[in-house]
Amino acid sequence: MRLRPSASGPTHHTTNLRRTPHPLAEHDPAVFGGYKGCVGENGLLPCAQDGFEGMGAMTALKKPFVWNTTTMTCDSTGYTMSTETFWVLWGHPQDTYELTKRTGSAPVVTFPLVRGPYPSYSGGGHGDDASDLYPKIKEWLVYLGAFSASELDGYDVEPSEGAEQGVVAQIGAMAAYIATQTCNRDIHILSEAPSYGYSLSTAAKWAEKLGGFKEGCDSGDTISISMVGWLPGTAFPTAVGADGIEYPADSTSPNSPWMESLVFPENPSGVIKTPHLPANRRVCDACYIYPMFFGQGSADTSTWHIPEAPDCMSWAGSVTKVYSASVRAGYVIYKNDDAEWAGLMKSVMDDVRGMPDGLMSEWTWWGQIQILDQMMAKPYSSPESWIGAYVQLMHEKWTYLIDGFSGCSNYITITNPYMGAYGWFKLEGDAVGKESGMYSSFFGEVLGVKTTTYYWGFRGSDPADYYGPGYGVYDFVRLQLFRDVHVYKEIGRRAALVCSAASNAVDGYLTIDGWLASRRRRRALKEGAEGAALARWRERAEGAAFDLSAHVRAIAPHLAEHQVEKLSKQMAADDAAGAAIEQHCAPSYTTDCLMKYTSESPVVKPA
Secondary structure (H helix, E strand, O other): OOOOOOOOOOOOOOOOHHHOOOOEEEOOOOOHHHOEEEEOOOOOOEOOOOOOOOOOHHHHOOOOEEEEOOOOEEEEOOOOOOOOOEEOOOOOOOOHHHHHHHHOOOOOOOOOOOOOOOOOOOOOOOOOHHHHHHHHHHHHHHHHOOOOHHHHOOEEEEEEOOHHHHHHHHHHHHHHHHHHHOOOOEEEEEEEOOOOOOOHHHHHHHHHHHOOOOOOOOOOOOOEEEEEEEOOOOOOOEEEOOOOOEEEOOOOOOOOOEEEEEEOOOOOOOOOOOOOOOHHHEEEEOOOOOHHHEOOOOOOHHHOOOOOOOOOOEEEEEOOOOOOOOOOOEEEEEEOOOHHHHHHHHHHHHHHOOHHHOOOOHHHHHHHHHHHHHHOOOOOOOOOOHHHHHHHHHHHHHHHHHHHOOOOOOOEEEOOOOEOOEEEEEEOHHHOOOOOOOEOHHHHHHHOEEOEOOHHHHOOOOOHHHHOOOOOOOOEEEEEOOOOHHHHHHHHHHHHHHHHOOOOOOOOOOOHHHHHHHHHHHHHHHOOOOOHHHHHHHHHOOOOOOOHHHHHHHHOOOOOHHHHHHHHHHHHHHHHHHHHHHHHOOOOOOHHHHHHHOOOOOOOOOO
């Protein structure tokens, strides 16, 4: 007999904060000396500040506190929020405080221990533990306005541990779907640039494990999957199928080696992309399918809603970008009118949840049900509902950035106001062509913000074909919008300061004029130019590698010596991270690889 806890959870339970680190917590005596107080959400590091990049970054990123390992206390550094270097990469949502304050609620999830067996899901022989999650996911998507109830009748549901896991699984299932119907084993994904990247090697592994490929082919059972960039207004890329015929990416032929993947709205551009392949070759990412990411250029939040979704064979979503990324809970919905497709999706999700990968805890689906119930307790049109509060919060973040950069049109502009979950910035005028690495030097050296250029997201396409002559893959910056709202208020303040006059500087950083001079100087030196000013600089640095301290000192006389050293070390770390990414992550640039090497002190192995 299977016992299931009631929706209200147990009537009595206890919580031990001493053993459960929390944003306001007490660590174990063996950890940070039993530190008690505010901790960073990332890493649960002691001190009332973010934990990004670990303990060493408390000094490197000029945070207000540094951890004293002798006294086990948080010592003031003298820095404040107005001089801190903000680490604004990847997701890492930090909105919990604002959302709980604005909604007046602190969601609590309970896990009474009433069962003892291994988990059993749809592919097992003992029933499906997560069956109650499936109607809840459909109820949630209808609540958001993403789908109608009748539309969702044509989809089945599987639980997952996040949207990215689900997308990789459905890419693998689609590759297998193509391989069961054709002799194609080299599968290509049409990707309107710029676009996010998934672990395609993992997807290929799932596809190969599914097997059952079309017989009588000379192409074997090894699957390869590649993502090919394309920009609107240009010819579609082509690929040769297993039959020797060259197919354009928008081919409707059943023998085409192409599939399509869409993020809705796109990461990072915020664009609602137009599908180009037949629906039976399309899988979609629902990570951002929430009203607060569909402002579509309007400051009027009453108009923010999810538009009609594209027709996709499957969607993968999660609670990551709406509730918590620490909670690894998500879902895949997939069409059930094609028995072959439905069977492949069920099988690949069984593999994803297999024993070698740990099995999925019942806490994943049971916790997700409770989270969704609490978020649906009020209509999302209410500003006190979770979604309603998030709409207002995103509006505030966008407004700080839009206002702050409004005077910067000669150097950098926001291309997607109130659109999506990320700011997609485009360099302008003299700034075009000045970026050259993984990290945006403009944001890092002028604004004190560590974020990326997203150059890998074009995946072989040429930005000049869409944005105009002179534009290259480094002329764009992605700024994700999942930090605390006060971070964007401060970034907006800094942008307004430097954009009002190219000779203005944020304390400790370069002016825009200084940044332009710095980028010209570094490029000229790299290319071997020998202007008079460079010759004088080289004379001071004769025989040495590129001396960043001397370089910063020469182009930023307003900086104090300690600021010169801080900024030059930041430049060196950014250069090292870029080199590590090119060595280890190119050409696929999967997100896990990018995250691994965008660290404070990346190690570059000898070639």
